[in-house]
Amino acid sequence: MAEPRRKMKDLRKQPGFDFMAWFCIVFLYAPIVVLIIFSFNDNRSVVRWTEFSLRWYYAAFDNEGIRNATIVSLKVAAVSTLFATTFATMAALATTRTPPFRGQMLSYAIINQPLMIPEIVTAVATLSFFSIIKQLTGVTGIGYLMLAHTVFCIPFAYMPIRARLEDMNLTLEQAAADLYATPIQVFRKVTMPLLAPGIVAGGMLAFVVSLDDVIITLMVAGPGETTLPVYILGQIRRGITPEINAVSTLLLLLSIVLVSAFFTLGNKKK
Amino acid sequence: MAQDTADMSGKSAKNMILAEGVTKTFGEGDSKVHALDDVSISIRENEFFTLLGPSGCGKTTLLRLIAGFELPTKGNILLDGQEIGHLPPYKRPVNTVFQNYALFPHMTVARNIGFGLEMQGRSKSEIKQAIEKMLALVQMEHLANRQTDQLSGGQQQRVALARALAPHPKVLLLDEPLSALDLKLRKEMQIELKRLQSETGITFVFVTHDQEEALTMSDRIAVMKAGHILQVGRPKQIYNQPARRFVADFIGDINIFEVDLDEVSGTTGRVTLPGGATLPADLPEADVPAGAVSVAIRPENMRLADARDSAAKLKGTVTNVVYFGAGSNVHVALKGGSEVIVRTTGEVLDDGHEVGLILPDRVQVLVD
Numbered sequence: 263m264a265e266p267r268r269k270m271k272d273l274r275k276q277p278g279f280d281f282m283a284w285f286c287i288v289f290l291y292a293p294i295v296v297l298i299i300f301s302f303n304d305n306r307s308v309v310r311w312t313e314f315s316l317r318w319y320y321a322a323f324d325n326e327g328i329r330n331a332t333i334v335s336l337k338v339a340a341v342s343t344l345f346a347t348t349f350a351t352m353a354a355l356a357t358t359r360t361p362p363f364r365g366q367m368l369s370y371a372i373i374n375q376p377l378m379i380p381e382i383v384t385a386v387a388t389l390s391f392f393s394i395i396k397q398l399t400g401v402t403g404i405g406y407l408m409l410a411h412t413v414f415c416i417p418f419a420y421m422p423i424r425a426r427l428e429d430m431n432l433t434l435e436q437a438a439a440d441l442y443a444t445p446i447q448v449f450r451k452v453t454m455p456l457l458a459p460g461i462v463a464g465g466m467l468a469f470v471v472s473l474d475d476v477i478i479t480l481m482v483a484g485p486g487e488t489t490l491p492v493y494i495l496g497q498i499r500r501g502i503t504p505e506i507n508a509v510s511t512l513l514l515l516l517s518i519v520l521v522s523a524f525f526t527l528g529n530k531k532k
Numbered sequence: 533m534a535q536d537t538a539d540m541s542g543k544s545a546k547n548m549i550l551a552e553g554v555t556k557t558f559g560e561g562d563s564k565v566h567a568l569d570d571v572s573i574s575i576r577e578n579e580f581f582t583l584l585g586p587s588g589c590g591k592t593t594l595l596r597l598i599a600g601f602e603l604p605t606k607g608n609i610l611l612d613g614q615e616i617g618h619l620p621p622y623k624r625p626v627n628t629v630f631q632n633y634a635l636f637p638h639m640t641v642a643r644n645i646g647f648g649l650e651m652q653g654r655s656k657s658e659i660k661q662a663i664e665k666m667l668a669l670v671q672m673e674h675l676a677n678r679q680t681d682q683l684s685g686g687q688q689q690r691v692a693l694a695r696a697l698a699p700h701p702k703v704l705l706l707d708e709p710l711s712a713l714d715l716k717l718r719k720e721m722q723i724e725l726k727r728l729q730s731e732t733g734i735t736f737v738f739v740t741h742d743q744e745e746a747l748t749m750s751d752r753i754a755v756m757k758a759g760h761i762l763q764v765g766r767p768k769q770i771y772n773q774p775a776r777r778f779v780a781d782f783i784g785d786i787n788i789f790e791v792d793l794d795e796v797s798g799t800t801g802r803v804t805l806p807g808g809a810t811l812p813a814d815l816p817e818a819d820v821p822a823g824a825v826s827v828a829i830r831p832e833n834m835r836l837a838d839a840r841d842s843a844a845k846l847k848g849t850v851t852n853v854v855y856f857g858a859g860s861n862v863h864v865a866l867k868g869g870s871e872v873i874v875r876t877t878g879e880v881l882d883d884g885h886e887v888g889l890i891l892p893d894r895v896q897v898l899v900d
């Protein structure tokens with residue numbers, strides 16, 4: 263019975279494909295590899311290799327500026343992830359678990375707005391908006407930075423959560439209701455447990471995005487609110503040091519761990 | 533219009549579900565769909581009741597109205613004498629076996645089965661007992677701690693059944709539960725379902741578009757078309773005395789003759805066949821106007837005879853013989869030009885053979 267499979271055109275056999283693929287990979291990752299290698303260089307130079315050493319990592323840990331920036335980064339990322347994920351979960355439930363309503367497409371657009379508006383525009387707008395509020399209320403503090411991060415993290419958290427909800431069979435929730443579960447029990451016993459991997463994935467993505475942000479943070483952050491990427495940017499103006507390489511490598515490592523966990527969760531059988 | 537004679541199965545005649553003038557529409561304006569149009573039906577306690585009809589006729593909608601996933605646009609639904617039309621699903625003592633099973637993927641087989649009782653707030657020991665009883669009932673004891681995605685289709689089906697039966701609902705709703713199974717497993721599950729119904733004594737409302745399945749399993753069948761119930765009756769009744777042309781056509785092979793009706797009195801009359809022969813006829817409703825009507829005769833209710841046989845009221849020529857193991861379907865072209873099918877277990881005839889047809893003593897008149 264086995265029919266001969268229709269031959270698929272193998273894209274890899276197209277002329278130039280290999281070359282393009284390697285070209286992209288090399289130019290994408292070669293700089294990162296160089297950065298990592300020179301973070302282990304026992305020398306102040308970032309272009310000439312001498313010997314393996316961890317001295318720049320020790321130096322980085324000893325540097326108070328780096329330590330403070332790291333703490334700020336983690337604080338902001340944690341708080342904005344918490345809020346962004348909560349809002350994203352509520353938004354995803356509202357856009358997938360209600361009957362179709364007028365303006366549904368518009369609501370998707372509004373939720374995803376931060377992805378589509380150039381970041382510099384959002385940054386400038388947020389800056390002036392926050393200045394007005396600060397002037398009117400006199401309230402200052404790191405809350406503004408957290409708020410700004412929360413907003414641009416929402417779409418990143420929203421996407422995996424919504425995808426998970428849309429994949430989830432609606433009849434599961436009906437089956438629970440059919441078996442005497444009240445709406446609250448349906449949510450607690452069926453919707454939430456099945457949604458959890460999506461929420462965790464969304465949260466990790468939000469965390470990475472917050473951790474990596476420069477432009478908006480640059481505009482919004484007040485004194486003493488320097489995050490790690492902004493600190494690195496400031497240091498680079500005075501020339502690249504292996505210390506910065508070491509910090510960047512650590513930041514990269516954290517991102518890789520979170521993003522891989524995100525994909526693992528996303529691919530887990532639904 | 534639905535013919536509904538007294539139940540002869542010896543089961544209780546108490547109504548478990550009573551639908552009165554139920555209408556359900558979806559959408560508005562031009563896209564408005566009448567999924568159900570003024571449907572009234574009574575389903576008795578402890579009955580295996582089947583909703584049969586082609587896809588899109590409103591079977592699922594009727595089940596969803598009974599389960600509470602939809603609310604009727606018009607009309608009432610009573611369950612065991614109580615109006616339930618306004619109750620949410622979790623307050624109705626009715627459970628559903630979903631077409632795709634809808635087992636909870638994050639729970640074991642045992643927890644799936646116990647879910648309904650857990651939600652009802654039963655005690656741990658009671659739940660445990662019920663789970664064991666249900667596992668035994670569907671012969672799944674050895675798989676109690678499996679995740680549901682490690683089960684075959686047939687096993688998932690059994691878990692879905694056990695889960696829906698565990699809280700001992702007043703009514704079990706089954707929406708085409710067997711359609712995803714292969715033929716052999718389907719036959720097994722048909723027998724299994726009959727057994728479960730008689731062992732538990734729960735009223736089953738079963739949905740299918742498979743007429744054979746409906747005929748073999750049901751105490752009574754409701755045949756549906758385009759949001760209406762055309763006929764309700766026991767399988768034999770539906771098969772042998774279809775009231776509507778659609779019912780006759782939908783269920784099994786059937787020959788339909790265009791005839792003249794006269795001598796109408798109550799629900800009987802006399803029809804004149806194209807060749808001039810006359811036969812007594814049963815009418816689906818009183819006082820069908822005399823004139824042109826259709827009658828239906830099953831292939832197995834006609835016999836082949838010698839062309840010169842005086843009892844043969846119709847004559848024709850054999851055009852084709854289809855052998856199917858237990859017998860043959862003989863296609864006969866009548867003198868008037870139309871073709872009929874006669875089932876025979878006897879002699880195999882050659883094409884071109886002249887034959888006579890012996891008709892049943894009475895025939896059934898169909899209305900459209």
Ligand SMILES: Nc1ncnc2c1ncn2[C@@H]1O[C@H](COP(=O)(O)OP(=O)(O)O)[C@@H](O)[C@H]1O
Nearest residue numbers: 558559565567586587588589590591592593594
């Ligand atoms: N939620 C809905 N929205 C709009 N139309 C629907 C909906 N559910 C069912 N229908 C329509 O109602 C009719 C009956 O559907 P259904 O009850 O599913 O039929 P069946 O189960 O007999 O195949 C169909 O025409 C279907 O398209």
Ligand SMILES: [Mg+2]
Nearest residue numbers: 588591592593
């Ligand atoms: Mg259906």
